[in-house]
Amino acid sequence: MIIWQPGQQINNGRFIIQSILGTGGFGITYKALEPSTGKLYAIKTLNSTMQLREDFGDQQVKFINEALTIKGFDHKYILKVYEVIQEGQLFGVVMEYIDGVTLFKYVQNKGQLSENEALLYIDQIGQALEYIHNKGQLHRDIKPENILLRQNKQEAVLIDFGLTRSLATKSMTNALTEGFAPIEQYRRKGNFGPHTDVYALAATLYYLLTANGLKQEGEICPVPAVNRKYDDEPLPEPKHYNSRISQRVNNAILQGMEIEPEKRTATVFKFRESLGLVSSGNPGEVELKSAVGMDYTRLRDLLKAGKWKEADEETARVMLAVAKREKESWLDVKDIDNFPCADLRTIDQLWVKYSNGKFGFSVQKRIYQSFGGTREYNSGIWDKFGDKVGWRKGGYWLYYNNITDDKKAPETEGHLPFRGCKGGLGGCWGDFYGVSSLASRLVNCNI
Incomplete structure (x- = not known):
């Protein structure tokens, strides 16, 4: 049995073990330092229980094959796997180290989350699952x-793939998590599919919104699927534990946690749609919704053609029109705080879609919050944001005419949209108050 100890060098001295980050049903994960670069990594191996099994060799091959599959994943809400290393008879998977706290511990410390915050994390993990599926x-x-x-960020990352399997695999999974595993994982021949992960994602949202109520009634998780199926134990609706949950979210959770797969929400996209996180219709098309009847056809066509500067100016035009601020030609914080969510979502989705995820208000929000940005002004954070999105060069803020043109697409993530009104430095949202207010509004709108 091999357990690496703090201070131990592995892989010919390339890594030094710092501590144990956690253990699970299959693996044990270590925090490790690479002295040559000063970088920290997480390294996962099979745990002592697995090492003592007679079929340890076969299990280790399976473990490595799954790691190689995950290594091919490239998504901002999925833990990055870099490589496989060997130390004696034990193989390890080198992964991204994230300084943060699990969602479980976060809720234990904070208590149940608001609907807006819970949906933010569920939407992020939902996007990761769609990518996996x-x-x-x-x-x-x-x-x-x-x-x-992630520490000081409203960004969730899927970190453990110990049970990851191909969609084609129909055999029973030997390990599961009570309260979050669907009924098919208890069966010898399960009807597995995207709906399997939908159940667990819905159960996770159930927990995030009801943790206080569950605890008060002596429960630690939603009623296990096997109890619901074979003991006729009912699943209380989420609103039973938290009356502030909206009816839409309450119903979406229950539909996502239907016992039989055939009755359950079929895909993660459909689940996100039922929560109001994505538009209905063809997931490949952005529905041009507006709460005030604004026509976004021209903005869509400009973005589709890659006419970034014209699209930026069209974004300014439609936002001023929506807010009825054409005469003033600028938006103040109150305008942004009250900007219709439907319109903000449409504008953002168009930018994100036609830039392949490079541009958009939600991209800027993620970057701004990644530096710890809030509504409170912090010059250091604001300068870092400006440097990151290319609004500053050489320590100086750029004027609009120097920001972009249509000769080539900007390379910097989050660079656009920028212009919010006529003239001046930054425009209506290309300044601290615009970006900080937009970030806050996006959170409130679940964008």
Whole structure:
């Protein structure tokens, strides 16, 4: 049995073990330092229980094959896997180290989350699951313990793939998590599919919104699927524990946690749609919704053609029109705080879609919050944001005419949209108050 100890050098001295980050049903994860670069990594191996099994060799091959599958994943809400290393008879998977706390511990410390915050994390993990499913894989162990929140950021990352399997695999999974595992994981021949992860994602949202109520009634998780199926134990609706949950979200959770797969929400996209996180219709098209009847056809066409500067100016035009501020030609904080969510979502989705995720208000929000940005002014954070999105060069803020043109697409993530009104430095949202207010409004709108 091999357990690496703090201070131990592995892989010919390339890494030094710092501590144990955690253990699970299959693996043990270590924090490790690479002295040559000063970088920290997480390294996962099979744990002592697995090492003592007679089929340890076969299990280790399976473990490495799954790691190689995950290594091919490239998504901002999925933990990055870099490589496989060997130390004696034990193989380790070198992964991104994230300084943060699991969603489970976060809720334990903070208490149940607001609907807006819970939906933010569920939407992020939902996007990660859609990416996994599109690659023909299932996760099969979605739960708060397997979701990590980056420190000082509202960003969730899926961190544990111990049960990841191909969609084609129909055999029983030997390990599961009570309260979050669907009924098919208890069966010898389960009807697995995207709906399997939908159940666990819905159960995770159930927990995030009801943790206080569950605790008061002596429960630690939603009623296990096997109890509901074979003991006729009912699943209380989420509003039973938290009356502030909206009816839409309450119903979406219950539909996502239907016992039988055939009755359950079929895909993660449909689940996100039922929560109001994505537009209905063809997931490949952006529905041009507006709460005030604004026509976004021209903005869509400009973005589709890659006419970035014209699209930026059209964004300014439609936003001023929506807010009825054409005469003033600028938006103040109150205008942004009250900007219709439907319109903000449409504008953002158009930018995100036609830039392949490079541009958009939600991209800027993620970058701004990644530096710890809030509504309170912080010159250091604001300068870092400006440097990151290319609004500053050489320590100086750029004027609008120097920001972009249509000769080539800007390379910097989050560079656009920028212009919010006529003239001046930054425009209506290209300044601290615009960006900070937009970030806050996006959170409130679940964008």
